[in-house]
Amino acid sequence: MRALFIADAHLPRGEDPRARAFAALLRREAAPGATLFVLGDVFDAWCGAAGPGTRPRSPALDAILAWGRGVGAVEWLEGNHDFHLAPALVGEPGVAVHPGPVDVLLDGVKVHLAHGDQVNPADRGYQALRRLLRSAPFRAAARAAGPSAAVALGTRLSRASRDGGRGGHLDWEDAVAGWARSRGQSGARLAVVGHGHRLGLVPGEGGGAALMQLGEWWEARSYGRWEDGVATLLRIGRAGEEVAVARLDLRGGAGQVRGMS
Secondary structure (H helix, E strand, O other), rough: EEEEOOOOOOOOOOOOHHHHHHHHHHHHOOOOOOOOOOOOOEEEEEEEOOOOOHHHOHHHHHHHHHHHHHHHOEEEEOOOOOOOOOOOOOOOOOOEEEOOOOEEOOOOOEEEEEEEOOOOOOHHHHHHHHHOOOOHOOOOOOOHHHHHHHHHHHHHHHHHHHOOOOOOOOOOHHHHHHHHHHHHHHHOOOEEEEOOOOOOEEEEOOOOOOOEEEEEOOOOOEEEEEEEOOOEEEEOOOOOOOOEEEEOOOOOOOEEEEEOO
């Protein structure tokens, strides 16, 4: 089977060169029956609780929805910049919204997927804020305020997250490595994560899951691909070419990462 993993585009609402490049990638990867895994923060600000009227007008969103309508499944994991998306995407064929991490089977391999904002439980301030923003009272208030207010609220929250989050990833490497180990203990052979804006693919150690960090689309234009048991980390080069960063073959044994030139 074939799947695409992408996260952390942090696109603005409306036309943007990065959004057009994002849409072009999805069109290029759109093999019949393929699954698109969106691991959060495609948009820099989207609180969708008030419904379809909050949708960004963007070629990136158009391409995601077109994938669900005519290519295959879209599994959208909410991030910390785009959340409460189910009301905004209600009725969209092929699109499933997940408020948190999920486990999936790809070619019989258990893969754990997460945006990554819950990877570091030591960040108690953010975790408390996350619980508040995902709560039923907050959702009800955003819904009652209407689409315009929900869009404005999402923009303010995004700015606050960016301004207050400097240094928030200081312990990221230790936290994400521990998280991958714990996912392996739960049976996953690969853990795929965004949020940290790091780019890397490493094999599992000591019973842990192999770890794919998707980097970010904003500058690196990086993404992951799964094809017939092989996970590949990729980016778009300066001339628009596809560059393979690393590859992990998970058919059979524990898997071995091969760096790509």
